[in-house]
Each structure stands twice: as structure tokens, then as C-alpha cells.
Amino acid sequence: MSSERKQDHIENYFKSQFKANTLFENIYIEHFALTDLNFNDIDTNTTFLGKKLSFPLLINAMTGGAEVSYDINENLARLCKEFNIALEVGSQKIALKDENLKDTFTIIQEIFDKDNTLIANISALSCVDEAKKCIEMINADAIALHLNPAQELIQIEGDRDFSNILQNIENIVKTLKIPVIVKETGCGISKKVCKELLNVGVKYIDVGGFGGTNFIEIENLRREDLDFTNMYGWGIPTAKSIIDCRSLSKDFTLIASGGIKTSEDILKSLVLGSDMVAIAGEVLKYLVYGGYKMAQDYLKSLIYQTKVLMMLVGCKNIEQLKNIDYKIFGKLKNILD
Numbered sequence: 185m186s187s188e189r190k191q192d193h194i195e196n197y198f199k200s201q202f203k204a205n206t207l208f209e210n211i212y213i214e215h216f217a218l219t220d221l222n223f224n225d226i227d228t229n230t231t232f233l234g235k236k237l238s239f240p241l242l243i244n245a246m247t248g249g250a251e252v253s254y255d256i257n258e259n260l261a262r263l264c265k266e267f268n269i270a271l272e273v274g275s276q277k278i279a280l281k282d283e284n285l286k287d288t289f290t291i292i293q294e295i296f297d298k299d300n301t302l303i304a305n306i307s308a309l310s311c312v313d314e315a316k317k318c319i320e321m322i323n324a325d326a327i328a329l330h331l332n333p334a335q336e337l338i339q340i341e342g343d344r345d346f347s348n349i350l351q352n353i354e355n356i357v358k359t360l361k362i363p364v365i366v367k368e369t370g371c372g373i374s375k376k377v378c379k380e381l382l383n384v385g386v387k388y389i390d391v392g393g394f395g396g397t398n399f400i401e402i403e404n405l406r407r408e409d410l411d412f413t414n415m416y417g418w419g420i421p422t423a424k425s426i427i428d429c430r431s432l433s434k435d436f437t438l439i440a441s442g443g444i445k446t447s448e449d450i451l452k453s454l455v456l457g458s459d460m461v462a463i464a465g466e467v468l469k470y471l472v473y474g475g476y477k478m479a480q481d482y483l484k485s486l487i488y489q490t491k492v493l494m495m496l497v498g499c500k501n502i503e504q505l506k507n508i509d510y511k512i513f514g515k516l517k518n519i520l521d
């Protein structure tokens with residue numbers, strides 16, 4: 185991971201145009217006109233990684249190491265502290281290779297206090313020692329291991345050898361003392377993959393589904409020798425990934441992500457059985473295009489609107505959302521496992 189590549193990813197994220205579908209639009213949740221709750225009693229608090237959050241939201245892994253990363257991470261940390269939500273840093277490999285880049289990650293610690301929730305990040309191909317160094321670098325509450333084969337294979341300098349990746353994950357999970365999240369980055373986790381991860385002891389899965397940030401496009405914009413335009417539609421839609429993974433077991437923490445933008449996406453994710461919801465690209469968009477105030481307003485509206493929707497389905501707290509009825513139709517119904 186080079187600093188220039190990280191910069192390219194951020195720039196190409198803003199150039200990417202492919203419109204993808206999470207298939208949340210194929211979930212129908214009924215309005216409850218006889219709501220008898222008091223808006224002031226709507227409670228969005230939750231516990232994640234042993235800490236209390238005011239809202240079940242994580243700003244997902246994005247940055248660190250590039251020129252712009254210091255400011256972005258500083259602002260993301262301020263936002264997460266202000267709203268008492270969790271933050272995951274971008275891949276720290278870059279700072280393991282070059283000590284001078286560490287401060288683009290450690291700036292977060294200058295803003296966070298012990299009550300804030302911070303997650304480290306590195307490739308699932310990394311060794312235990314690298315994972316430990318990432319955790320220590322930012323004194324993280326957990327580490328996320330990313331699975332991003334589509335991105336790596338399309339990236340000119342990307343990984344090509346994924347041998348023994350599951351054994352590697354198992355080794356990290358069994359060696360580390362803190363929780364390990366396994367995440368995709370936009371192509372989704374299938375039921376089969378989820379099962380294999382659960383079998384080796386993974387207890388936290390971020391589905392990173394299709395429908396939002398598209399790394400096939402982002403990497404394709406970085407190369408001229410081959411063209412991957414016709415692969416932009418590859419991936420498991422986020423709604424399918426959530427339903428399929430959750431159908432296996434209730435006994436793990438499921439993080440919904442990939443194309444989450446609106447309060448309705450959040451409501452649907454939680455109704456489908458997710459414990460947490462994560463957003464990456466959409467927050468970055470508000471922050472980079474609009475500045476801190478715009479990102480702040482976006483999160484403020486998102487949280488307020490989610491509370492309104494909770495009221496409109498008659499749920500007082502996050503846990504109750506898991507018992508709400510919903511209907512699945514259209515394409516999503518046809519492709520569910």
C-alpha cells in the first residue's frame with residue numbers, strides 16, 4: 185500500500201459513477217399509524233465491543249497514510265466523538281512500512297478518549313505480528329481484517345496469492361486477545377463464506393456488500409492496459425448478504441455495510457437482523473465536498489430520521505427492531521439462498 189495509491193483511491197472514489205443496487209429497495213416494511221410512543225423515549229443506544237454507543241453506527245475503514253489522510257482522520261474522529269459512534273481506520277499496512285506516516289492514524293487518539301470506540305484495519309493476508317502492531321499503533325478496541333480479492337486482482341500491484349487465507353484468519357482470531365472483525369469491501373460476504381468464518385471462530389462479520397463504493401471501478405480507473413468496465417456489476421447486494429449471513433446464526437455480531445446512505449437503509453439493515461451499520465463513502469463525500477459542518481448535518485439528520493422511522497414502526501429501541509415484520513419481493517426474493 186503506497187501513499188500515492190491511497191490518494192488515488194480517494195480521488196477515484198469521487199470519479200466513480202457506476203450506479204449499483206443494494207436491493208434494500210426490495211424490502212417492504214409497513215407503516216404503523218397507531219404508534220403510541222413518545223418521541224423523547226426513542227432510545228438508539230447500543231453496546232458494541234464492550235463500549236456504549238449513542239447510535240449503532242460505525243464510520244467504516246477509509247484512510248490513513250496519504251497526504252489528505254491526516255485531516256480526514258482528524259475530522260472523522262471529531263465526528264465520531266461528537267455523535268458517540270465508532271470509527272475504523274483504513275489499512276495500516278502503509279504505516280507499518282513507513283513510520284513517518286503513523287501520525288495520519290494516531291491523530292485519532294489525540295481526539296478520542298477511553299470511552300470512544302476505535303478499530304484497527306489490515307488485510308486478512310497479514311500475519312499475527314502485523315495485526316498486533318496495528319492494534320498497538322492506535323490502541324484499538326478490535327481489528328478488522330479485510331477480504332478484497334476483486335480489488336486486489338484488478339489492482340496492478342495487488343495481491344495474487346490468497347493461499348491459506350482462512351487458516352491465517354483462524355490463527356489471528358485464536359492468537360489475539362481482542363475481537364477480530366472480518367469484512368468485505370463492497371463485493372459482499374456470501375452464506376458459504378460466513379459459515380466458514382464462523383466455523384473458525386470469527387464472531388464479528390461486516391458484510392461489505394455490493395451497492396455502494398465500487399473498488400472494481402476505482403481500481404479500473406487506475407490502469408490503462410486492461411479494461412474491467414464490464415465487471416462493475418459484480419458482487420452480492422448488501423440486503424442479500426445481510427439476510428443470508430444472519431440466517432445461519434444469531435450468535436455473532438453482524439455489521440451491515442456497502443451502499444448505506446439513508447435512514448431507511450439503516451432501519452432496513454437493523455430490521456433484517458444487523459447489530460451495527462457502517463458507512464464509508466457517503467460520509468467521505470459530505471466531508472470532502474461540504475466540510476465538517478455538512479458531514480455533521482448529514483449525521484444529525486440520519487440519526488434524527490432513524491428515530492422518526494423507529495417511531496413509525498412502533499419500536500422504542502434498537503433491539504425491538506429485530507422483531508418487526510417485513511416482506512421481500514422482486515429480484516432479492518429470487519436470489520436469496
Ligand SMILES: Cc1cc2nc3c(=O)[nH]c(=O)nc-3n(C[C@H](O)[C@H](O)[C@H](O)COP(=O)(O)O)c2cc1C
Pocket residue numbers: 193194197244245246247273274275305329330367368369370392395396397441442443444462463464465466468
Ligand atoms: C476511499 C476509500 C478507501 C477505503 N479504504 C479501505 C481500507 O483501507 N481498508 C478497508 O478495509 N476498507 C476500505 N474501504 C472500504 C470501506 O471500508 C467499505 O467497506 C466500502 O467502501 C463499502 O462501504 P460504502 O459503500 O459505505 O463506502 C475504503 C473505502 C473508500 C471509499
